[in-house]
Every structure is written in C-alpha cells, then in structure tokens.
Amino acid sequence: xxxxxxxxxxxxxxxxxxxxxxxxxxxxxxxxxxxxxxxxxxxxxxxxxxxxxxxxxxxxxxxxxxxxxxxxxxxxxxxxxxxxxxxxxxxxxxxxxxxxxxxxxxxxxxxxxxxxxxxxxxxxxxxxxxxxxxxxxxxxxxxxxxxxxxxxxxxxxxxxxxxxxxxxxxxxxxxxxxxxxxxxxxxxxxxxxxxxxxxxxxxxxxxxxxxxxxxxxxxxxxxxxxxxxxxxxxxxxxxxxxxxxxxxxxxxxxxxxxxxxxxxxxxxxxxxxxxxxxxxxxxxxxxxxxxxxxxxxxxxxxxxxxxxxxxxxxxxxxxxxxxxxxxxxxxxxxxxxxxxxx
Numbered sequence: 650x651x652x653x654x655x656x657x658x659x660x661x662x663x664x665x666x667x668x669x670x671x672x673x674x675x676x677x678x679x680x681x682x683x684x685x686x687x688x689x690x691x692x693x694x695x696x697x698x699x700x701x702x703x704x705x706x707x708x709x710x711x712x713x714x715x716x717x718x719x720x721x722x723x724x725x726x727x728x729x730x731x732x733x734x735x736x737x738x739x740x741x742x743x744x745x746x747x748x749x750x751x752x753x754x755x756x757x758x759x760x761x762x763x764x765x766x767x768x769x770x771x772x773x774x775x776x777x778x779x780x781x782x783x784x785x786x787x788x789x790x791x792x793x794x795x796x797x798x799x800x801x802x803x804x805x806x807x808x809x810x811x812x813x814x815x816x817x818x819x820x821x822x823x824x825x826x827x828x829x830x831x832x833x834x835x836x837x838x839x840x841x842x843x844x845x846x847x848x849x850x851x852x853x854x855x856x857x858x859x860x861x862x863x864x865x866x867x868x869x870x871x872x873x874x875x876x877x878x879x880x881x882x883x884x885x886x887x888x889x890x891x892x893x894x895x896x897x898x899x900x901x902x903x904x905x906x907x908x909x910x911x912x913x914x915x916x917x918x919x920x921x922x923x924x925x926x927x928x929x930x931x932x933x934x935x936x937x938x939x940x941x942x943x944x945x946x947x948x949x950x951x952x953x954x955x956x957x958x959x960x961x962x963x964x965x966x967x968x969x970x971x972x973x974x975x976x977x978x979x980x981x982x983x984x985x986x987x988x989x990x991x
Contacts, residue, residue, distance in 0.1 A: 655750040657757075657806045660799040663764060663792040668783045674769070678783060681769035685777055690720030692871045694729060694891055697736030698884040701729060707891070709868050712780040719777055722867045725892040730859070730900040733888035737831040737857035738906060740885030745827050745855040747883075749809060753802045756853055759880035760798040763791060767876050771869065775841045778868030785971050790841035790869055797846040801853055827855035829935040830908030833901045834887075836870070837913045838863035839974045845873045847911040848887050856908070858887045861897055894918075902926055909938035913976075916943040948981040957988050 668675040692709070693700035706721040744752075763771055768791050775781050775790040813821040834848035848860040862870040874889045890897070901907055902925045910926070912919055919941040926937055949967060951960045967979035 654810075655753070655806065656810065657753065657803045659803050660796075663795040663799075665787055665792055666768075668787065675783070678769045678772060681773045682776065685719070685770075685773050686717065688720070689718055690871075692720055692722035692867060692891075694723060694725055694733075695874055695878075695887075695889040696729065696733045697739065697888065701725070701732075703729075707864065709778065711777045712865075719868055722864075722871070722891050725890050727892075727896050727900060729890055730892055730897050733859050733890050734831060734900070734904060734906065736885040737859060737888050740883060741827075741831070741857045744852075744857060744883060744886050747855075749806070752853060752855065753806070755877075755881045756798045756849060757802055759849075759876050759882075760795045762876050762880060763795050763798075767872070771841065771872055771876070774869040774872045779838065779841070779866060781971060786841075793840070793842035794845045794873070797842055798849065801846075801850050805853055825854075827857075828908035828938065830904075830906035830933075832856045832858045832909045832911060832938075833897075833907065834858050834860045835910065835912045835914065836860070836862045836866065838865040839971070839976075840913075841866065841869040841873065843913050844870050847913065849877070851909070851911055852882075852886050857885065859897075859901065860887050860889050861892060861894075862889075864891065867891065898922065898925070902929055903932065905932055905934050907933055907937055908935055910940065912941040914941075914943065919943050942976065945976065946980050947977055948983060949979050950983045951985060951988075953985040953987060960984070 666672070666674045668678065690709075691702065691706075693702045695701075701723065703723040703725060705724040705726075707724050708721055709719045711717055711719065771790045771794070772783065772786040775786040776783065781789065809825055812823055815821045832848075832851040834851060836844040836847050844862050844866050848858045852858050870889070874887070877887065902922065907926075910922065912922065923939060923941075926939060930936070947967075949960075949964060951957075964979055964982055967977075969978075971978075973980075
C-alpha cells in the first residue's frame with residue numbers, strides 16, 4: 650500500500666542566460682553549432698519501440714542557409730499513422746497505471762537534461778532549424794520548455810489533490826484517469842517549447858499521444874524526442890511521426906479511439922478539424938476533448954509614467970523580433986495621448 654502524498658511545489662522560472670561575449674554558455678553554444686553543422690543526421694519516426702525510416706527522405710535546411718543540409722527525415726504514409734495509433738493503444742494501460750510520481754519524474758528529468766547537458770543542443774537545433782538568434786532560442790527552446798515541464802508537473806499535482814467536499818459520515822474521493830483512447834498533438838514551426846508542450850502535457854496526465862510537428866520544426870523536435878527517451882519515457886507513450894496533414898487527419902479523425910486533440914496553428918485549420926470531429930461524433934467511443942490555440946491580436950498598453958524611448962524600443966522588439974512570427978508578437982499599441990513621439 651502507498652502512503653506517500655507526492656506534491657510538487659511551484660518551481661522557479663528557469664534563468665535566462667545572457668550569452669555575453671566571453672561567457673561560458675556562448676563558447677559552448679558556438680562549439681555545438683559547429684558540431685551540428687558538421688553532421689548530416691538521419692531522423693526516424695518513433696513508433697512504439699521502433700525507429701522507423703522510409704525511402705522518402707526530406708531534406709532539412711536552415712531557413713537562412715538554404716544550400717546547407719542539416720539532415721533528412723523519413724516521411725511516412727497512411728500505414729504509419731495506423732501503426733502509431735496501434736502502438737499508442739498498446740502502451741496505454743501500462744502508462745495509465747504508472748504511479749503519478751513516476752510519470753512526473755520522467756518529465757522533471759527531461760527538464761533537468763535540457764537545463765544542463767542538452768541546453769546548447771536544444772538551442773542550437775532551434776537556431777539552425779528555425780532561424781532563431783541565441784536569445785530567441787534561449788527564451789523558447791530552453792527556458793520556456795523547461796518551465797512548461799516543471800510547472801505542468803506542479804499544476805497537475807495540484808489538480809490531483811483537489812477532492813470533493815465530504816458530508817458527515819461520508820468520505821468522498823475523486824480519482825483522475827486519462828482519456829479513453831489516444832490524443833493527437835499537432836504542433837507549429839515557430840516555438841520549440843510549444844512543440845514539446847503539446848504532446849507532453851497530455852502524456853503527463855496518463856494519455857498516449859500521436860505527435861506530428863511541422864516539417865519546418867523537425868530538427869529541434871527530434872532533439873527533444875531524444876531527450877524524452879533518455880529521461881525514461883516508455884515506448885509508445887508519445888509516437889513521433891512525419892506524415893502530411895490530410896493523410897494523418899483522415900485516419901485520426903475517423904478512428905473510434907480518437908480521444909482528443911492538442912493544437913497550435915492557423916484558425917482555418919482548427920475550424921476545419923473541429924467541423925470534422927463534430928460530424929464524426931457518432932463513431933467515437935467517447936467525447937473528444939478539443940484544445941487549440943490559433944491567431945490573435947496581442948496588445949501593449951503604455952502607462953503615462955513610462956519612458957517613451959523605452960516603450961518604442963520594447964514595441965519594436967515585441968513586434969519584429971523573429972520577424973514577428975510568434976503568437977506573442979505585439980500588433981497593437983495603446984499610447985498615452987499626451988506623448989509627443991518623434
């Protein structure tokens with residue numbers, strides 16, 4: 650019998666390294682960038698315990714250096730979707746029955762690996778694969794991804810501790826369990842952290858996952874998948890595949906065990922998926938959970954006490970760093986009417 654009550658206190662945000670001239674982190678990052686560029690990797694799909702490679706190889710190029718080849722990934726087809734679903738469902742019971750603290754420890758270990766051993770590698774693959782500078786990579790692929798993993802463990806432990814009120818003579822107890830099937834994680838090109846968060850947050854709750862990242866994020870995503878495996882993620886819990894959207898969507902959304910989707914991307918794609926799921930409700934074993942983040946308008950409100958020059962610099966960075974290709978990019982500004990801007 651287990652008597653321990655495992656609770657994970659709120660963590661501190663991962664410190665952002667400066668990469669200042671002469672710093673240890675800058676020196677190590679430059680070494681890793683050179684190492685990564687000297688290799689041509691062969692990226693497989695991870696389905697169950699297998700590393701699946703196909704004859705259809707897709708080249709990975711840095712967007713800022715199109716003539717350079719970082720490696721190739723194996724594009725899959727319909728049969729690989731079915732294989733990934735079967736592998737996920739096979740792993741489902743054992744993963745769902747694993748104790749919460751042992752599930753949590755895997756993701757906390759992954760966070761520790763990114764914070765130290767793999768920090769320059771997750772940043773380096775993001776810089777080369779998605780054309781981010783070292784600062785943008787650091788706040789995304791290192792710090793935000795680490796924070797997702799650690800804070801998700803904390804908040805999920807909070808959820809597990811929430812119990813219903815009991816009346817006199819009655820002791821009510823609520824048990825939490827994963828969904829009745831598999832979760833589909835569909836992730837975007839622009840944030841390595843989102844690519845890591847969408848499949849792992851579902852898996853952390855005991856779910857099994859089919860993960861398809863954007864083709865333009867494969868280079869950093871495969872690094873994160875390797876980190877998860879090193880951290881002890883069991884085979885089949887997250888199945889990592891490279892299959893075109895219409896093919897994977899047709900199979901996933903028409904499968905009776907489809908239990909949910911975790912998505913970040915365009916509003917049009919999300920609306921289409923929602924429509925398809927709605928039309929297929931009669932075939933599912935349970936009601937799928939639909940979670941999506943799409944386009945929006947981010948705003949900045951400048952207080953009248955703020956320094957106008959500082960606000961202008963912050964707005965320029967907020968709107969145009971990483972070419973504005975971020976859901977957090979500033980696109981509206983509310984400025985005090987008394988300011989006289991040059």
